[in-house]
Amino acid sequence: MGASKIQQHIKLDLALIRDAIAIENEDAKSADALGYMARVLTQCTIPHRNPKTRFYKRTNGDLTITIADVNEVGMPYGSIPRLLLAWLTTEAVITKDRTIILGDSLNQFIRSLDMIPSGGRWGTATRLKDQMARLFGCTIGYKVENDSSLHLAQTKIAREVHLWWDPRQPEQTTVWNSHVMLDHDFFEEIIRSPVPVDMRALTALKRSPMALDIYIWLTYRMSYLSRRTEISWEQLQLQMGAGYGFDEHGRENFQKAFTKHLRIGAYGLQGCPGQPGARPPGSASQSHPHPKNPVAGLHLIDPSSIRSQVIHRSLLTGEVIHE
Known part of the structure; x- marks a missing residue:
């Protein structure tokens, strides 16, 4: 490992330590950093890396979750969908509204996720919009099965999505606010039993x-x-x-x-x-x-x-x- 890589790792470790001390010294509510995550997606997680498949299945005890890429836009994966889900769940819990306003510029929304705006093919603007299409375009199937019962259900995260942003001009504001209307069943699930999280921890990790x-x-x-x-x-x-x-x-x-x-x-x-x-x-x-x-x-x-x-x-x- 080269000297520059070692220095980079040291900087990251020091940043984690600083974040840990801040979280240790002040709880999330006092620091205005209390957020929420959808409970069902803490029980069965989405892919860490691109699975390059249209169907993805996770089982945890009696619960099986299947994610289907029904719109052929790809499967959500990595950190960005997790940060998106935490942000959306937090907004839904606080506002009690299915329609979540994302803002009138892509960079504004990137910053709301505590990400640094950047352009280009692998920049945050391009990757965020791609992962939003993947996350909002998939369907989630639930199966709870044991020796005496079987329960099946299907839902989507979003009922309707309007994104007016151009990743090539992420700072440009638009006439209309981009927004997401959450699916009714998903919305009811996340406001009924959300998992509280410290948003500072999500940013650090x-x-x-x-x-x-x-x-x-x-x-x-x-x-x-x-x-x-x-x-x-x-x-x-x-x-x-x-x-x-x-x-x-x-x-x-x-x-x-x-x-x-x-x-x-x-x-x-x-x-x-x-x-x-x-x-x-x-x-x-x-x-x-x-x-x-x-x-x-x-x-x-x-x-x-x-x-x-x-x-x-x-x-x-x-x-x-x-x-």
Whole structure:
């Protein structure tokens, strides 16, 4: 690795540490950084990389989600659709309106996602508009099946989309605001049971789809645990191992990728009860996960040892201490 690459990695690590300290010192609500994510997409994630297929299936326990590219625009993948979904869900929860206004310029919207505007073939303007077409053009199928029951449902994220932006002129304002009308069923789902997240964490982790998935899933999972729970590598891979095979080679690559983001070794996880608390505006008594410090109380499981490691502080720094 060259000197410039090393310096770049050091800068990124320092930025993550600064973000982690800021999140540790001030919770999301106080920092005006409280956002939300669609719960169903924390249970089964979208692809990390371009699957180059028109159908994509994920299974987690009794739940199977199938994403279909019905408009032949490609399958959504990577960090951008995840940031889009968090932004859209947050807007829907706050406004209680199916119609989400995106603004009158593409660069304005790029900045609202905490991304840096850039042009060209691989610039953020081009990539964002492409991923929006992929995300809003797909259909999502749900199947919940066990020994005694079967439930099937289909939905889309968007009922109608109007984008008036030109990626070649991303700063240019338009006469009409670009907007998205969310599908009725999707809208009802996200305002009924959204997952609170810290938008500062999403911004800090946006370079990695897997890091985003880990953060969002841990925030959700830790909130409702009522007892110590062991989570096997197989369960983790079913949850967020998009693109990794289930043979020995695929499992090994998934473990390497997962532990790279948490920096915690390779045995598995054990969850202790979390701290429910954050509720979306207007909610009644239902409890939702608190977005601050989601990995407090997670333990690594080493079957060959009595000792375990404890994740301390937050996902962003991934610091490890020993019991």
